[in-house]
Amino acid sequence: MQLLELSRAFRTRGVRPTPQREAVWRALAERPGRTVREVAAELSALGIGQATVYRAVRALEDVGLLVRFAAPHGEVRYVAVLEHAHLLVCERCGDVETLEECELDAYEAQLHQRRGFAASGHTLIVYGTCARCQKEGRE
Numbered sequence: 001m002q003l004l005e006l007s008r009a010f011r012t013r014g015v016r017p018t019p020q021r022e023a024v025w026r027a028l029a030e031r032p033g034r035t036v037r038e039v040a041a042e043l044s045a046l047g048i049g050q051a052t053v054y055r056a057v058r059a060l061e062d063v064g065l066l067v068r069f070a071a072p073h074g075e076v077r078y079v080a081v082l083e084h085a086h087l088l089v090c091e092r093c094g095d096v097e098t099l100e101e102c103e104l105d106a107y108e109a110q111l112h113q114r115r116g117f118a119a120s121g122h123t124l125i126v127y128g129t130c131a132r133c134q135k136e137g138r139e
């Protein structure tokens, strides 16, 4: 993700691209599924304070650039998204994978046909067991 591209995505959503907000977004894009506390711990090394991280998360979540989800161990976790999110969440280890491809456009079209509902977007979160955990369970 180029810096300019990210700045543009922020502006398109009406949020001012500050270095702190971009750092928070990048941290959650590089390693999705972390808590705000974990992100704050990482960014404190860059001199970004915890309160700033919390404010940035709120601002980015408000405009849909971060998506929150409930993780298996009861903690609220976040992922960074540009368009919308498709997540695979492992209920055992808490690992989160993001899917790039979107196969729900056809479904949205069907919804419109069947129910007259005009979809403007979606977030898909699939819970289950990741490949690694399934392998460990068999050993």
Ligand SMILES: [Zn+2]
Pocket: 090, 091, 092, 093, 094, 095, 129, 130, 131, 132, 133
């Ligand atoms: Zn797992």
Ligand SMILES: [Zn+2]
Pocket: 084, 085, 086, 101, 102, 103, 104, 105, 122
């Ligand atoms: Zn999609």
